[in-house]
Amino acid sequence: MGSKNTNDIIILGIESSCDDTSAAIVGNGVILSNVVAGQKVHEAYGGVVPELASRAHQQNIIPVVDQAIKKAAIKQSDISAVAFTRGPGLLGSLLVGTSFAKGYALASGIPLIEVNHLQGHVLALFIREKGQPYNPPKFPFLCLLVSGGNSQIILVKDYLEMEVVGQTIDDAAGEAFDKCAKVMGLPYPGGPYIDKLAKEGDPLRFKFSKPKVPGLDYSFSGLKTNFLYFLRDNLKETPGFIEENKADLSASLQHTIIEILMDKLVKATKQTQIREVTVAGGVSANSGLLAALQQQAVKHKWNLIVPKFEYTMDNAAMIAITGYYKYMEKEFVGQNTVPYARTKL
Ligand code: KG4
Secondary structure (H helix, E strand, C coil), X not given: CCCCCCCCCEEEEEECCCCCEEEEEEECCEEEEEEEECCHHHHHHCCCCHHHHHHHHHHHHHHHHHHHHHHCCCCHHHCCEEEEEEECCCHHHHHHHHHHHHHHHHXXXXXXXXXXXXXXXXXXXXXXXXXXXXXXXXXXXXXXXXXXXXXXXXXXXXXXXXEEEEEECCCCHXXXXXXXXXXXXXXXXXXXXXXXXXXXXXXXXXCCCCCCCCCCCECCXXXXXXXXXXXHHHHHHCCCHHHHHHHHHHHHHHHHHHHHHHHHHHHHHHHHCCCEEEEECHHHHCHHHHHHHHHHHHHHCCEEECCCHHHCCCCCHHHHHHHHHHHHCCCCECCCCCCCCCCCC
């Protein structure tokens, strides 16, 4: 970014809520770097092992921050504030990022900014890249936030003013993808594998149960159980049932998850009369969900905005951009701030 002016606002963002250690630099609202280190150690276990995640964060955090600063071509002394994910997430993982951010802010004499991970996923829609077109949504808008830990419909009134209008009462959509993929013997996280297999399968071949939850709330645990029992019953008669029907099972499962998500989203747009619609979180990378969103956008005349793929997954760019908007409002926290495993928006 060249040499720093006194008015430049440069934010270091830190994300460590689950199994990705990430650091990013945002300069005056523009992304300068975004480094993500994944953790392969969990693959053998078919899910994230919290204890191993914390240890891997501890190993990764310094090299990742160092790389983010170098890639952004700034000096450490240029950084105006440190923003970190305070929660929700795995407590041991969050403690690594929080402690690092606190130490960094203290040592550099700069403000500390806490960021809600979910708010970060929503504000990923405002990530601006140098020399790239910038088409952020207009307020107010609805955001379907679908990740491994959350499924929510959020009414976004302003950068820092959001209201959850619907959410899952049990499992998240990503969890449904991952847990069903696991029983099919697919690697973790299973969402992308189901997505790939679904492209070759018949989405209407198998029928799975859809929940009857009032209002705009979601539920995915019944579908997961239904899928599990369906496989168990069929495997009794046909031992090769999963192998022989992998594509159709994936396509039918994905179709059901998408129908559940879309039914409530359409209902939310009707209730709120808002046609500015966005999507965020890891599951928004799903090709079937994106196609369904595009179809409904045409049908209901929505202005649909989809974030760039790399910013839908866990990343620190979304934490840094949220930190930037909080910096403008001087929303700082003290050294006594602690992370939280569960929280609302
Ligand atoms: O946002 P994210 O990286 O982490 C959380 O904050 O949870 O989301 C991860 C989730 C996982 O459940 C993963 O299976 C799912 O996003 N996912 C997908 C796809 N890509 C990632 N699910 C379905 N289809 C995909 N293409």
